[in-house]
Amino acid sequence: MKLTCLGSGSAGNCYLLHNETECLVIEAGIPFKEVKKALDFNISKITGVVVSHEHGDHAKYLHEYIKGGIPIMAPSMERVTGALSAVSKPFSVRTFPLVHDVPCTGFLIEHSEIGRLLFATDTEYVRYRFKNLNHILIECNYSQDLLSKSYHDGLQERIKLTHMEFGTCKDFIQANKSQELKSVCLLHLSDRTSDEKIFQEEIQDLIECPVYVANRGLEYEL
Known part of the structure; x- marks a missing residue:
């Protein structure tokens, strides 16, 4: 099974978990026609859509x-x-609350081909720990240093209360890593207040599995 990123950020978010016969769409912030193209117009294999x-x-x-x-x-x-x-089988989806300025949900997704995959974005932090995760898709929106240089105090405070800071992301990965972890993907990096290279390198130092950044067009095997 593959993960395909069609968008990750303020311009629109959409991720596909798919194989030859099944697809789960995560987030609906990209036009459906783009999803159709990515699936070679075989939309009959879409089993469902989850939206945070x-x-x-x-x-x-x-x-x-x-x-x-x-x-x-x-x-x-x-x-x-x-x-x-x-959402119908073969995907099993459980939810947990996140911390945003509107109600927001994270997803724990299970499938026989990928094991346990965690998805969490647009949240100040995740208050739970999870056992035996095989894949983590987690927001890494900004660094405190770049944020303080980029926005006025009021906007800084809103971002701090609604999105995940780099250090918080590192802490979450550190707390939830295990020998079963096979991949980590960093979501929703801000154009102005993130550093993709540093984020990826420092998180790679924490874990042995590959670390990806969810840029548009990213695709990798789970």
């Missing part, structure tokens, strides 16, 4: 999936979508 929260860069195109009759799991948006349902 209502902000447009994560949920703008959710209505296109609803219109297409694709199962939706967006627990933080029940009043908005009105069309929630559990």
Whole structure:
């Protein structure tokens, strides 16, 4: 099974977990037509879509999936979508709350081909620890040093309360790493307040498995 990144950041977020016959779409912040292209227009293999929260860069195109009759799991948006349902097997999806300025949800996704995959973005921190994770997709939005140089105090405080800082991301990975961990992917890096090279190198020093940065077009085997 592969992970494909179609977007990660304020311009739009969308990730695909897919093999030849199955696909789970994570986030609906990219036009559905882009997902169709990435799947060679074989949309029948989409088993469902999971969406973390209502902000447009994560949920703008959710209505296109609803219109297409694709199962939706967006627990933080029940009043908005009105069309929630559990995502069908072979993917098992469990949720946990995150810390953002609107209700926001993380996902623990299991599949026989990949084991246990954690997805968490747009959150100040994750308050839980998880055992035996095989893959981690985690926000690494900004560094405190770059943030203080880039924005006024009011915006700095909002970002601190709604997105994950580099050091917090490192702490989370350190607390949840295990011998079973096979990959880490850093999500939602800010254009102005992150340093991709430093983030990737320093987190790679913490773990033995590959560390990826979720730039548009990234694809790797899980």
